[in-house]
Amino acid sequence: MLEAQFVPKEAESSIYEFWLKNELFKADPDSTAPTYTIVFPPPNVTGVLHMGHALTCTLEDILVRRKRMQGFNTLWLPGTDHAGIATQMVVERNLMKDEKKSRHDLGREKFLEKVWEWKERSQETIISQMKKMGGSFDWSRLAFTLDENVSLAVRECFFRLYQEGLIYRDQAIIQWCPRCHTALSDLEVKFKETPGKFWHIKYRLKGEPSKYLVVATTRPETLLGDTAVAIHPEDERFTEFHGKEVMVPLVGRAVPVILDSYVDMQFGTGALKITPGHDPNDYVVGKKHNLPIINLMDENAVLNKEAGLYQGLDRQKARAKILQDLDQQELLVKEEDHSHNVGHCDRCGTIVEPRVSAQWFVKAEELAKDAIRAVETKEIRIVPEEWEKTYFEWMRNIRPWCISRQLWWGHRIPVWYCNDCGETHVAIHAPTQCQKCKSKNLKQDEDVLDTWFSSGLWPISTLGWPADSTDLKAFYPTSVLETGFDILFFWVARMIMLGMKMTGKIPFHTVYLHPMVRDEHGQKMSKTKGNVVDPLEISDRLGTDALRFFLSWNAFHGRDMRVSDEGVENCKFFVNKIWNASRFVLMHFEDVKKSNVDLSNEVNQWIWSRLNHIKGEVNRSLEQYRFFEAAQAIYHFIWSEYCDWFIEFIKSKEELEARKAAKESTAVEVLEEVLRLLHPFMPFVTEKLWQEMPIRDQQKISVCIASYPQEDSKRVFPKAEERLALVIRLIEQVRTTRGLHQLSPATEISLSVSSLAGESLLKDLIPFKELIKKLAKLKEIEFIHQEHGKQTHLSIVMRDLKLFIPKADLGDLTKELERKRKELQEKTDALRRADEKLRNERFMNSAPQNVRDGVVKQKMELKREVEALQQYLDDLG
RNA sequence: GGGUGCUUAGCUCAGUUGGUUAGAGCGCCUCGCUUACACCGAGGAGGUCGCAGGUUCGACCCCUGCAGCACCCACCA
Numbered sequence: 001m002l003e004a005q006f007v008p009k010e011a012e013s014s015i016y017e018f019w020l021k022n023e024l025f026k027a028d029p030d031s032t033a034p035t036y037t038i039v040f041p042p043p044n045v046t047g048v049l050h051m052g053h054a055l056t057c058t059l060e061d062i063l064v065r066r067k068r069m070q071g072f073n074t075l076w077l078p079g080t081d082h083a084g085i086a087t088q089m090v091v092e093r094n095l096m097k098d099e100k101k102s103r104h105d106l107g108r109e110k111f112l113e114k115v116w117e118w119k120e121r122s123q124e125t126i127i128s129q130m131k132k133m134g135g136s137f138d139w140s141r142l143a144f145t146l147d148e149n150v151s152l153a154v155r156e157c158f159f160r161l162y163q164e165g166l167i168y169r170d171q172a173i174i175q176w177c178p179r180c181h182t183a184l185s186d187l188e189v190k191f192k193e194t195p196g197k198f199w200h201i202k203y204r205l206k207g208e209p210s211k212y213l214v215v216a217t218t219r220p221e222t223l224l225g226d227t228a229v230a231i232h233p234e235d236e237r238f239t240e241f242h243g244k245e246v247m248v249p250l251v252g253r254a255v256p257v258i259l260d261s262y263v264d265m266q267f268g269t270g271a272l273k274i275t276p277g278h279d280p281n282d283y284v285v286g287k288k289h290n291l292p293i294i295n296l297m298d299e300n301a302v303l304n305k306e307a308g309l310y311q312g313l314d315r316q317k318a319r320a321k322i323l324q325d326l327d328q329q330e331l332l333v334k335e336e337d338h339s340h341n342v343g344h345c346d347r348c349g350t351i352v353e354p355r356v357s358a359q360w361f362v363k364a365e366e367l368a369k370d371a372i373r374a375v376e377t378k379e380i381r382i383v384p385e386e387w388e389k390t391y392f393e394w395m396r397n398i399r400p401w402c403i404s405r406q407l408w409w410g411h412r413i414p415v416w417y418c419n420d421c422g423e424t425h426v427a428i429h430a431p432t433q434c435q436k437c438k439s440k441n442l443k444q445d446e447d448v449l450d451t452w453f454s455s456g457l458w459p460i461s462t463l464g465w466p467a468d469s470t471d472l473k474a475f476y477p478t479s480v481l482e483t484g485f486d487i488l489f490f491w492v493a494r495m496i497m498l499g500m501k502m503t504g505k506i507p508f509h510t511v512y513l514h515p516m517v518r519d520e521h522g523q524k525m526s527k528t529k530g531n532v533v534d535p536l537e538i539s540d541r542l543g544t545d546a547l548r549f550f551l552s553w554n555a556f557h558g559r560d561m562r563v564s565d566e567g568v569e570n571c572k573f574f575v576n577k578i579w580n581a582s583r584f585v586l587m588h589f590e591d592v593k594k595s596n597v598d599l600s601n602e603v604n605q606w607i608w609s610r611l612n613h614i615k616g617e618v619n620r621s622l623e624q625y626r627f628f629e630a631a632q633a634i635y636h637f638i639w640s641e642y643c644d645w646f647i648e649f650i651k652s653k654e655e656l657e658a659r660k661a662a663k664e665s666t667a668v669e670v671l672e673e674v675l676r677l678l679h680p681f682m683p684f685v686t687e688k689l690w691q692e693m694p695i696r697d698q699q700k701i702s703v704c705i706a707s708y709p710q711e712d713s714k715r716v717f718p719k720a721e722e723r724l725a726l727v728i729r730l731i732e733q734v735r736t737t738r739g740l741h742q743l744s745p746a747t748e749i750s751l752s753v754s755s756l757a758g759e760s761l762l763k764d765l766i767p768f769k770e771l772i773k774k775l776a777k778l779k780e781i782e783f784i785h786q787e788h789g790k791q792t793h794l795s796i797v798m799r800d801l802k803l804f805i806p807k808a809d810l811g812d813l814t815k816e817l818e819r820k821r822k823e824l825q826e827k828t829d830a831l832r833r834a835d836e837k838l839r840n841e842r843f844m845n846s847a848p849q850n851v852r853d854g855v856v857k858q859k860m861e862l863k864r865e866v867e868a869l870q871q872y873l874d875d876l877g
Numbered sequence: 878g879g880g881u882g883c884u885u886a887g888c889u890c891a892g893u894u895g896g897u898u899a900g901a902g903c904g905c906c907u908c909g910c911u912u913a914c915a916c917c918g919a920g921g922a923g924g925u926c927g928c929a930g931g932u933u934c935g936a937c938c939c940c941u942g943c944a945g946c947a948c949c950c951a952c953c954a
Contacts, residue, residue: 002913004913004914005916186951191950191951191952198954215954216954217954218954219954230954262953263953263954264953264954266953267953267954268953268954272953272954273954274954275954279954280952281952281953281954282954340952340953340954341951341952342952343952386881386882387881389880389881389882390880390881390882390948390949390950393879393880393881393949393950394880394949394950397950397951485948485949486949488949489949489950516948520889522889522947553902554889554890556889556890556891558882558883558890559882559883559947559948560947560948561889562889564889566903566904567889567902567903569916570902570903570916572916573914573916573917574916575916576914576916576917577913577914577916577917579913579914579916580913580914580916580917581913581914582913583913583914584913584914585913586913587913588913624893626891628890628891629891632891632901632902635901635902636901636902643913643914644918647913648918651913732919732920735919735920826898830898834897837897837934837935840934840935841934842933842934842935843934843935844934845934846933846934846935847896847934847935848896850896850897851896851897851935853897854896854897855896855897856897857897858897858898862898
């Protein structure tokens with residue numbers, strides 16, 4: 001006998017322990033079974049898991065658990081990511097808070113020790129949270145992006161790409177974060193619409209100070225680094241400046257006026273100052289015209305000695321001072337409001353500064369070619385498919401990927417420079433001496449790699465690449481990559497590019513992109529808004545099963561999903577429903593014989609048939625990653641069919657006794673099977689209940705490895721489905737009609753039943769007479785069968801009314817009358833429309849047979865219904 | 878500026894090659910503490926499928942235009 005309630009908090013941890021103890025999640029590289037592999041997107045070791053991780057855990061676990069039950073050799077590989085810049089920031093912030101020290105106070109070594117300590121703690125938390133979510137991970141393969149073998153893979157990859165000329169070092173303008181003191185890739189810069197000003201500034205013609213060009217800029221402080229002013233060659237307003245030089249204000253430097261069609265004549269004043277050192281577009285123009293590059297700022301974006309008088313001021317202060325000075329010298333023509341997009345550091349929100357420096361780059365456009373083709377040929381499928389367009393759009397316009405970061409936490413770039421002769425050595429292992437001058441005085445590049453570089457190798461590095469390991473042979477290419485669409489470019493695209501380049505094979509055949517998690521109002525969750533819903537708190541309070549079911553139920557193919565407490569609570573009710581249904585079944589059928597199913601019984605036929613359809617639906621939906629559809633199908637089956645009808649059917653005293661006496665097992669067997677069907681969604685409660693099932697596969701120690709239900713054509717009984725559907729309709733009709741007829745001593749219900757042949761109708765229903773009587777709560781029931789030509793009418797006479805004479809008043813009655821009249825009107829109209837349709841020649845000629853038949857059938861039914869309604873209203877009125 | 882989606886019941890969303898009367902969950906209203914479950918049961922109300930045209934015997938679905946919303950990429954100084 002089960003306890004009255006399922007208490008998730010108490011049950012979950014011991015169930016998880018049971019799974020671990022029996023090593024149910026361990027993949028076997030030597031197995032001959034087909035493999036199914038998912039590599040878990042490694043969470044950053046920055047802190048705790050959020051709802052997005054919970055969603056990932058849930059959806060991937062559903063896929064993995066189902067495949068495992070289907071007999072696949074299943075590997076779900078867990079891991080965590082060092083997350084370079086993000087983690088370094090967190091640790092730096094804590095260091096400042098706790099010890100009032102910067103990382104420079106500690107030095108590189110000591111600081112990294114701190115980060116490792118942090119990583120250990122954070123990873124431990126994350127692992128316990130992944131377990132709490134019920135994730136069936138193979139913990140023996142737990143990986144971290146700074147593990148030795150992962151590092152080796154990173155160096156190997158770097159080396160190979162360098163050998164092929166796909167990695168190179170170059171002086172270029174990159175986005176620099178003055179707070180994080182590092183270069184960023186284009187993707188790590190987020191542009192935000194920011195209100196600003198447009199300042200119009202005079203640039204006097206050299207030698208003729210009365211003549212001048214007016215340049216408009218949003219960043220006057222950069223004029224200190226101007227090395228030209230550009231105008232459009234065809235701009236007639238400025239022809240007299242062609243070939244001349246103008247004076248940069250405040251600086252007193254003469255710079256050429258250059259002609260370039262890049263300039264938009266309509267925009268601003270038509271004259272553009274060129275600052276190659278601090279603007280990506282100007283940099284391009286500068287290169288083209290061989291202009292000098294002036295770097296005005298240091299790593300903190302504070303003006304350096306190039307800025308002359310303004311040295312030592314930061315960007316904002318310099319701007320204010322410069323504007324003031326310009327105004328004083330009457331060089332400031334006007335200022336106007338101008339809202340424009342300003343780049344911010346994705347991590348810390350600081351306004352980035354374009355800066356020229358030497359960095360390492362990957363020629364992504366080369367790698368992208370194969371990656372594009374893989375998706376074009378559908379070798380890699382992206383689900384939902386709409387994302388393919390976005391993927392192509394980005395991949396076809398991909399630009400060089402800046403991979404060096406001026407951080408301490410990460411993979412050190414595997415490049416060594418000779419301090420004596422300056423030679424560059426790119427190597428997998430640190431060289432002991434310079435190849436050119438044999439000096440032993442070598443120094444490794446100070447920078448580390450972009451964290452996404454190692455992430456891009458994740459599917460292969462965790463499986464042992466570059467070694468030709470057994471895991472790599474067995475589990476690569478992996479099956480599905482499931483993640484949020486926000487890291488499609490950061491991560492997924494790069495895994496495809498690097499994976500294909502390194503192994504010649506795609507890393508996974510399917511990419512499933514799940515929606516973004518929002519709060520109940522559709523707002524992004526954020527700490528500052530205070531609307532963050534913590535998955536662990538919810539799981540603690542309402543149960544992991546409820547949370548997981550909620551997440552899968554809401555994993556629509558849209559772009560976001562909303563999480564609400566209320567929603568999860570409703571799923572908790574569903575858990576409770578299953579629990580109680582099981583309680584009922586176990587209470588009565590604890591000692592049934594296995595496979596003792598009476599298939600001559602139509603109620604049994606019906607529930608088996610229904611279950612069978614659901615099995616098919618769930619499997620089909622999951623194959624298409626339609627988690628919501630699968631979840632809804634099971635929910636509907638359990639609640640609205642198994643509980644509301646099947647259990648209610650068998651609950652009547654006689655029925656129940658008969659079944660118990662015969663040890664009839666349908667009730668248990670259907671339940672046992674549906675528990676297996678549901679297990680991937682709700683692993684805990686289903687395990688607990690499955691263990692209680694008197695009939696189950698005793699060979700299997702856990703439902704985790706019991707077989708996953710598949711559609712079985714032998715368990716389809718269309719006749720029974722049809723008849724039971726009729727019975728259900730009948731009972732529903734009795735229930736609805738009954739309240740109305742309180743005033744007459746006996747009531748007749750007429751039911752249209754065109755779907756079954758008339759003659760057998762009565763015979764079909766007789767076995768259900770008692771059932772109907774009970775479920776419709778009638779004291780007396782009588783069937784009357786009437787033939788009207790080709791049509792069959794079934795009338796039910798109910799006697800006994802006092803039972804249901806409720807408190808309905810006359811107001812309800814008139815309302816009901818009103819409704820019935822409206823219904824009659826609608827039905828009559830529909831009948832007329834059907835009639836017209838059947839007289840429409842074109843319809844009869846071009847509509848398919850089944851549609852025409854449908855209309856005929858509909859017309860007949862409507863006709864009967866109209867007659868019945870007419871009769872009914874006449875009686876009443 | 879370029880791109881991608883979305884607009885269906887009070888809310889969140891399904892609706893798979895155009896085809897009988899457009900669905901679900903929640904919420905709401907009415908009734909019922911019936912021996913698995915009040916974390917329950919029975920019933921009910923609620924939709925001119927964003928707007929305007931077009932194609933078709935027939936359109937939530939296809940085409941055109943418009944409006945509103947969301948997101949991504951670029952960053953014209």
